[in-house]
Amino acid sequence: MFFIRNLGLPFILIFAGLVAMMGLLVLSQQGGSLAGWAQAARAIFPWMIVLPASGALWVALRLLQIWQWRRGTLNGGCPRCTGVMAGDRCRMCGHRQ
Numbered sequence: 600m601f602f603i604r605n606l607g608l609p610f611i612l613i614f615a616g617l618v619a620m621m622g623l624l625v626l627s628q629q630g631g632s633l634a635g636w637a638q639a640a641r642a643i644f645p646w647m648i649v650l651p652a653s654g655a656l657w658v659a660l661r662l663l664q665i666w667q668w669r670r671g672t673l674n675g676g677c678p679r680c681t682g683v684m685a686g687d688r689c690r691m692c693g694h695r696q
């Protein structure tokens with residue numbers, strides 16, 4: 600549960616980005632009546648790398664937070680464990696404010 604809470608969203612972003620790139624790759628191979636779409640897909644494709652790339656960066660930042668939290672040097676606002684508050688709930692220990 601801890602890792603899903605902390606790394607779930609970034610991994611969803613990476614996964615969605617990869618699926619989108621896969622779809623564009625398939626679309627870019629189409630000809631005939633879909634040739635126009637194929638050209639658009641080829642144009643968009645390089646930009647789609649932004650999704651998984653930012654997802655990976657997000658994972659790296661979250662891992663850095665977890666590392667700081669384990670060392671006890673994180674100051675995220677949770678009164679119980681110094682974890683980061685997401686809304687009214689601590690992302691590290693699940694403590695509610």
Ligand SMILES: [Zn+2]
Pocket residue numbers: 677678679680681682683689690691692693694
């Ligand atoms: Zn906490």
